[in-house]
Each structure stands twice: as structure tokens, then as C-alpha cells.
Amino acid sequence: MKKKQIAFEKLQDHYVARAEIIKALAHPTRLFIIDRLSEREHCVCELTDMIGADTSTVSKHLSVMKNAGIVSSDKRGLQVWYSLKVPCILNFFGCIEETIRQGAREHMDLAKSGKC
Template sequence: MLQEIEVNKNYERSADVFKAMGHPARLRMLAALGSGEQCVCELQKLVGLDMSTVSKHLSVLKHAGVVSSRKEGNWAYYRLELECVGRFLTCIERTLSE
């Protein structure tokens, strides 16, 4: 069943959320964050990109409101803010595999 969706609305903010998630590395990091917060160093190992690139990716996600971060000593920990990511990702994969 489809829900009621408003057409006459500003979709800028929501589009930013989608855009933020529209990158394989960012999506993989979000998947990892699904099981709890992670430091940048772990996420960097996961995606195998330059640390600075990872940092910028995370900043995109943070700006869009998908994740939040906290500092602890030298480390920065990122956490998922959008709790429905997993469900939607599952739905996408189910649809794609049809």
C-alpha cells in the first residue's frame, strides 16, 4: 500500500537526504553504522578510501541529517540518525532482485 504523499511541498531537504545516501561508499558506511556507532578510522578501513575522502563523505551525511557525530579524545564517532535506513535498503534490494 502506498501512503499519502504531498506533492506541493519543498523536497529540497529530503532530496539532500537521498543524495547523501546515493553513493556506494556512503551506503556501506551507513550499513556498518546500522549495528552501532563507529569511529572514522573503522569506517575508513571498511571503504578503503583516503581518510580525508571518508571524512568528507561523513560530512555530507551529517549535513543531510542522516548521521550525527561526537568527539571523544582523538576519535570522532558517527552514529545513524535515520532509523528507517535498514528497512528501506531491504525494500530496495527486494525490488531490485525481482
């Protein structure tokens, strides 16, 4: 078991790198932004209007995702246009949806069986 622990330590860096990217996805507003960027690029002002938060808040969400390599930005005139750099992330959402549905189903089963 000492051996296995060393195995974890060796892999640790890699899991940290993975977790960094996943953390950059783990916020409702950022998921909303990703969905919007999956359709077309948007400037910060458009996203800010849709979300209804402070510009600085939206800008910071975008910079978190940019640092993680999920989106890229392009300054054109006064505006900065963001686009989705890694569309394969969208495939993942299908799996998340499945997990949500599964959870809802089980919750209903529990309710039916009178356990909650």
C-alpha cells in the same frame, strides 16, 4: 494545467529538501557506512580501514550525511565517533533489495525468451 504547474512550484522546495537527504544516501561507500553504523557506532579511522580510501574521502562522505541529518558525531579524545541518527532508513533498503531482485528476474525472463 497552468494551475498544476503552480502546484509543482509550491511543492518544489519540499521536494528539494527530500532530494537533498536522498542524495546523501546515493553513493555506494555511504551505503556501506550506513550498514556498518546500523550495527554500532564507529570512528572515522575504523571506517577508513574497512573502506580502504583516503581518510579525507571518508571524512567527506560522513560530513555529507551529517549535514543531511542522517548521522551524528561525537568527538572523544582524538577520535570522532559517528552513529546512525535515523534508523528508519534501514527499512527502506528492503524495498531497494526487492527492486534489485525484480530487475534481475525480468532480465532473466528476457534472456530466456531470447530477446537479449
